[in-house]
Amino acid sequence: MSVVNQSVSADINIERMWRRLEDLSGFTDAGRPWTRRAFSADFFAARQWLTQQMQQAGLTVHVDAGGNLVGRLEGATPGAAPIMTGSHTDTVFDGGRYDGIIGVLAGIEIAHTLTEHGVQLQHPFEVVDFLSEEPSDFGVSCVGSRAMVGLLSPEMLAQKSPAGQTLSEAIESVGGRPKELGRAIRGPGSVHSFIELHIEQGPVLEREQIPIGAVTDLVGIRRYRVVITGQADHSGTTPMDYRKDALLGASILIQATNAKARALNTDTAYVVSTVGYLTVLPNSSNAVPASVEMMLEVRSNRNSVLESYGDELFAQIHAEIAAEGLTLDASSVSYGEPALFHPAVVELIGDAATERGYVSLRMPSGAGHDAAYLSKIAPSGMVFIPCLNGRSHCPEESIEPEQLKKGLQVTLDSVLKLDTIAGFAE
Incomplete structure (x- = not known):
């Protein structure tokens, strides 16, 4: 050799x-x-x-x-x-x-x-x-x-x-x-x-x-496991005002994180947010969703964004989630700088x-x-x-x-x- x-x-x-x-x-x-x-x-x-x-x-x-x-x-x-x-x-x-x-x-x-x-x-x-x-x-x-x-x-x-x-x-x-x-x-x-x-x-x-x-x-990447809990009910006999629809809560979070990530982007700060995994229970066409588990992913070249993003987002939507009779539980699963x-x-x-x-x-x-x-x-x-x-x-x-x-x-x-x-x- x-x-x-x-x-x-x-x-x-x-x-x-x-x-x-x-x-x-x-x-x-x-x-x-x-x-x-x-x-x-x-x-x-x-x-x-x-x-x-x-x-x-x-x-x-x-x-x-x-x-x-x-x-x-x-x-x-x-x-x-x-x-x-x-x-x-x-x-x-x-x-x-x-x-x-x-x-x-x-x-x-x-x-x-x-x-x-x-x-x-x-x-x-x-x-x-x-x-x-x-x-x-x-x-x-x-x-x-x-x-x-x-x-x-x-x-x-x-x-x-x-x-x-x-x-x-x-x-x-x-x-x-x-x-x-x-x-x-x-x-x-x-x-x-x-x-x-x-x-x-x-x-x-x-x-x-x-x-x-x-x-x-x-970029750094942070992922959260989020569970939104509501109540399963008959989809035909439960009026809209009486529902606790967990999937509706998930949509509130998804729209909020989309808007937040867009707002945080600047010439020097790159921020993207994705919800690409959802588990809906009972996952039936004739039942109001009782719970949704999802993975929220945030990517950025700024540590400061990754550190504060989740807490800010969950606080921002808390009142709207609660108004629908829902609860939200979130935990950080992984974090890479x-x-x-x-x-x-x-x-x-x-x-x-x-x-x-x-x-x-x-x-x-x-x-x-x-x-x-x-x-x-x-x-x-x-x-x-x-x-x-x-x-x-x-x-x-x-x-x-x-x-x-x-x-x-x-x-x-x-x-x-x-x-x-x-x-x-x-």
Whole structure:
């Protein structure tokens, strides 16, 4: 094996990468493509396949305490902290074939390329399939990356799915060790740097015809579980003035949060709010809804907004909810702060693109990513590539092989550049 230096270059094999993408897409709920929920049978089967692919690329593989699948190539320098890449392979319901997935398979392809070119980095190289990046049945997103940096709280571990399983039990089912999660799996300084390849999940790169995005920062995300309780009654014999309709209360909240998020947006403050999950009981066409459970999600690049949003919203609608004879109970389920990526890593990604003759754009992201949590312990950055019409979290999510090739090549070149850096200035 040769030791990498600044003069080493390697080209990736896009055909092999694309075959892996096609193979992994086969692990899906046949009735709802493309659906591979964390902790599902399809997810377990995909993890077995990923393990085999990592091993074929020369990586040694293990599952860490947080349920993350980790592959590792050793470096030439004893005791050096690893350069890490990765993303996630779970999906939302009826999701796409590329969100997160290209970031994991990119790491495997980079390892495979280094191995077959006889290149050994100075630093170890690690590829991670982070557990349950998408919001799970437990109401918590980025489970694996939170666990890695010590931000998966006991309250989160105790959250239950509709079936009654705790998140702690679910992590154990994939080979994790939740009893060890009272502390970080990786602390500051234990990872040299982190880089994640991802589709943009928005329209900017495609519309501007720019092949590479160098991501500067990510929004923070806060989620609340909200239960509005009324009273079930006959839909035909209960006059409108006598009803305690919980779904009407839900509509009050949904309209209020829509107006509040719009009002808070400025040139510098980005705020969006979504209610995308509802459970209505008794959920019958001839009964007044007795209760509604919903998940309220708020995203912003301002911590101050995330900290105050829920309390302000619930206080604002309290009188209107009470006037309908309803009660509202809300609890914060998860909270992730906005993340600012290391400027040296952002610049390095742009340089890697330029050296390949690709135009790049420095840009923020309104999505949440595992890189947000890794940025708390290591200099981090993300590479974005365009996706068709900016569509994501839907079956129509699509990219072209040439777009992926450019993003993957820039990610590999960035890893080679990162390997030449002994340490980062604060």
